[in-house]
Amino acid sequence: MIVLKIALRNLLEHRSKTAIVGTLIVLAVALMVTGNSIMDSIRRGLKQSYSQNYTGDLIVHGLSSESFSLVAMGGGNTEIPLLPSFPSLMEAVNKTSGVSQTLPLVSGAASLIVNEEMASFTLLWGTDFSAYRRMFPDTVDIIEGAYPQDDGANLLLSQTVRESAEKELGHRIALGDTVTLGGFGAGGTRLRTAKIAGFFKFKRGNAQLDRISLVSAGTLRSLKGMTMKPAVPQNAAPGHSLSSGGAATEAPATGSGVSDAALFGDPNSLVQSPSAVSQGAQRINFDTILGDTSIRNAYSEVDPNAWNFLLVKTSPSASVLGVQKSLRAYLTQQGLDAAVSDWSWGAGPVATLALSLQLIFNIIIFIILVVAVIIIMNTLVISVTERIGEIGTIRAIGGGKPFIRKMIVWETLTLSITAGLGGVVLGTLLIGIINGIGIQSSNVFFEILFGGTTLRPIVSFGSVFWSLVSTVGIGVLSSLYPTAVALRISPVRAMQKN
Amino acid sequence: MAIISVENVKKDYPLGKTIVQAVKGVSFDIQKGDFISIAGPSGSGKTTILNLIGCIDTPTEGVVKIDGVETSRLSDRDITTLRHRTVGFIFQSFNLIPVLNVYENIEFPLLIGETGIPKQEQKEWISFLMDEVGLTQWAKHRSNELSGGQRQRVAIARALVTKPKIVLADEPTANLDSATGEAILDLMKKMNRELETTFVFSTHDQKIVALADHVIRLKDGVISENYRPQGGVV
Numbered sequence: 001m002i003v004l005k006i007a008l009r010n011l012l013e014h015r016s017k018t019a020i021v022g023t024l025i026v027l028a029v030a031l032m033v034t035g036n037s038i039m040d041s042i043r044r045g046l047k048q049s050y051s052q053n054y055t056g057d058l059i060v061h062g063l064s065s066e067s068f069s070l071v072a073m074g075g076g077n078t079e080i081p082l083l084p085s086f087p088s089l090m091e092a093v094n095k096t097s098g099v100s101q102t103l104p105l106v107s108g109a110a111s112l113i114v115n116e117e118m119a120s121f122t123l124l125w126g127t128d129f130s131a132y133r134r135m136f137p138d139t140v141d142i143i144e145g146a147y148p149q150d151d152g153a154n155l156l157l158s159q160t161v162r163e164s165a166e167k168e169l170g171h172r173i174a175l176g177d178t179v180t181l182g183g184f185g186a187g188g189t190r191l192r193t194a195k196i197a198g199f200f201k202f203k204r205g206n207a208q209l210d211r212i213s214l215v216s217a218g219t220l221r222s223l224k225g226m227t228m229k230p231a232v233p234q235n236a237a238p239g240h241s242l243s244s245g246g247a248a249t250e251a252p253a254t255g256s257g258v259s260d261a262a263l264f265g266d267p268n269s270l271v272q273s274p275s276a277v278s279q280g281a282q283r284i285n286f287d288t289i290l291g292d293t294s295i296r297n298a299y300s301e302v303d304p305n306a307w308n309f310l311l312v313k314t315s316p317s318a319s320v321l322g323v324q325k326s327l328r329a330y331l332t333q334q335g336l337d338a339a340v341s342d343w344s345w346g347a348g349p350v351a352t353l354a355l356s357l358q359l360i361f362n363i364i365i366f367i368i369l370v371v372a373v374i375i376i377m378n379t380l381v382i383s384v385t386e387r388i389g390e391i392g393t394i395r396a397i398g399g400g401k402p403f404i405r406k407m408i409v410w411e412t413l414t415l416s417i418t419a420g421l422g423g424v425v426l427g428t429l430l431i432g433i434i435n436g437i438g439i440q441s442s443n444v445f446f447e448i449l450f451g452g453t454t455l456r457p458i459v460s461f462g463s464v465f466w467s468l469v470s471t472v473g474i475g476v477l478s479s480l481y482p483t484a485v486a487l488r489i490s491p492v493r494a495m496q497k498n
Numbered sequence: 499m500a501i502i503s504v505e506n507v508k509k510d511y512p513l514g515k516t517i518v519q520a521v522k523g524v525s526f527d528i529q530k531g532d533f534i535s536i537a538g539p540s541g542s543g544k545t546t547i548l549n550l551i552g553c554i555d556t557p558t559e560g561v562v563k564i565d566g567v568e569t570s571r572l573s574d575r576d577i578t579t580l581r582h583r584t585v586g587f588i589f590q591s592f593n594l595i596p597v598l599n600v601y602e603n604i605e606f607p608l609l610i611g612e613t614g615i616p617k618q619e620q621k622e623w624i625s626f627l628m629d630e631v632g633l634t635q636w637a638k639h640r641s642n643e644l645s646g647g648q649r650q651r652v653a654i655a656r657a658l659v660t661k662p663k664i665v666l667a668d669e670p671t672a673n674l675d676s677a678t679g680e681a682i683l684d685l686m687k688k689m690n691r692e693l694e695t696t697f698v699f700s701t702h703d704q705k706i707v708a709l710a711d712h713v714i715r716l717k718d719g720v721i722s723e724n725y726r727p728q729g730g731v732v
Binding site for chain 2: 002005006009010013389390393394395396397398399400401403490491492494495496
């Protein structure tokens with residue numbers, strides 16, 4: 001192919017120009033491959049770490065106008081919506097093809113009070129301990145104690161929270177101690193006690209995850225006021241509450257949603273029935289006096305079907321996206337106010353941070369590429385103007401405009417693709433070296449991103465693919481203007497006496 | 499029928515705010531197989547006439563017909579095809595492609611467009627032309643390794659490789675010493691006789707003009723003489 005032959009020989013003929021432009025592309029592509037491989041390694045590591053240890057592959061959750069996620073950052077005061085129609089939803093999810101395991105969770109936050117003294121703060125995941133252990137068998141490192149065996153008010157306290165509490169208190173917190181959890185929310189402040197069954201650390205934890213303690217679901221529900229009839233309606237407009245069945249029921253009309261009559265019976269019953277007093281003065285039936293207390297009971301009885309999240313693990317052969325699609329279809333079909341998100345939603349700010357960093361990095365790379373395109377374009381324009389006679393001659397002896405166009409584009413593409421491949425090789429070598437040495441995290445921020453103290457990146461297919469696509473893009477873009485200049489060269493220029 | 503027909507052609511060039519009239523209305527015919535010289539001093543319009551005949555420039559007024567086709571009616575693509583198939587060019591500065599060797603330079607016009615010549619015939623034809631111009635042993639050399647005369651021989655072979663009906667040569671001996679120039683003219687004359695290709699060359703060298711069998715002499719953009727040294731109709 002004569003066009004390619006001319007392109008290659010021209011590149012070799014003008015070695016210094018080729019070297020300058022080629023080096024620029026090699027460096028830009030090497031930077032792209034290295035940077036994106038590191039970013040991809042971070043993201044892949046985060047994904048693997050979070051989906052295998054904390055979030056599962058998918059998370060079914062309710063909808064809220066406020067931002068929330070499974071792993072909350074900060075105080076954890078956001079009201080997290082309940083999953084609607086939980087029993088039937090859970091059953092449907094478990095029956096979905098490709099789903100291998102599920103785990104419902106309640107999420108919240110509490111202050112840790114020891115001997116009436118505020119000791120620390122902890123994020124809480126309320127769960128069934130044995131189910132949690134089945135879902136994430138290799139996630140937790142029990143430092144002292146063991147997973148609770150009974151359904152009582154048990155707490156597996158984070159070692160990090162324990163250490164901060166002990167520092168605050170000035171004495172040790174021991175296994176078997178009973179602590180008080182103080183919860184805050186729209187329904188007011190609640191205090192619940194729990195027995196410390198053990199102390200643990202997440203094996204692949206980070207500053208964010210290390211604040212999480214595990215507590216029995218019932219205790220956390222009680223702390224959050226997730227009762228059969230919540231005093232403050234959840235997932236519903238004011239004046240309505242959602243029962244576990246998801247159907248909105250009319251709530252009492254008083255301020256907090258509970259009427260005195262409903263809670264304590266008819267207040268006039270004592271006054272209007274003096275006979276009852278006189279006739280049974282020695283045997284007062286308080287149930288009769290207080291009336292029907294079933295509503296009151298409903299306000300204090302914990303709702304066993306109140307969950308915030310349903311974590312889903314897919315089978316290795318299943319497509320996570322396919323399962324997500326099926327679950328979304330189910331939610332839509334049932335008209336449920338819930339969503340199905342992946343690990344990155346569950347990881348919350350950490351995943352967003354990783355994505356944002358990659359975005360910022362790629363914006364910087366884009367700017368470098370634009371500069372590279374301008375430099376290459378300028379060099380090619382100079383090259384074209386130096387070859388006016390040659391191009392004019394080709395036009396004069398019968399070379400059409402498509403031939404000239406191909407000649408310039410091939411020359412640019414040959415240079416950019418060859419240099420791009422060189423950049424990929426250099427980038428791969430750099431990643432190999434970085435992998436061998438390892439990037440040490442210098443602070444908590446990087447520790448969260450790296451998923452540990454050292455990051456050992458590997459070359460990602462995506463970074464190589466997109467780098468090569470970029471080099472082709474550089475080639476095509478930077479050849480546009482020089483080609484236009486070349487096409488304007490008239491065959492008359494061949495007759496120039498030089 | 500004349501292979502080239504120029505009818506009342508004018509060519510103006512803008513030069514700053516003024517218009518320069520390079521050719522001021524010339525008419526002539528060139529017959530097939532002619533070895534014709536367009537002679538005249540510098541600035542007389544020789545190169546402009548060659549450009550117009552070679553379809554690499556368009557007249558401001560008038561008609562140029564190549565092999566019976568009026569060139570002003572053709573699209574850019576058709577003009578390119580006409581140049582490729584019908585016209586061969588020999589330039590004063592040789593204008594070889596510097597990154598190609600002798601063989602590739604001669605072959606080049608065959609590779610940039612369709613000629614209808616079968617591949618095997620193309621190879622034989624290139625070998626024949628290389629032999630004719632005496633460059634067979636230089637086939638693998640690049641143009642910067644050749645002398646001026648050798649380069650012009652490559653240009654002659656390249657101009658003939660598509661078997662054109664017309665070869666235009668713009669002062670082909672201007673950059674050569676007189677002995678080499680004469681040798682080049684002899685070669686062109688030989689090819690003209692053997693292949694019956696029409697050769698049109700511009701020159702201001704009277705010794706070279708004497709070799710032509712048809713002379714058109716220009717002065718200040720108009721024809722001052724149009725004659726055949728051996729006599730005959732022009």
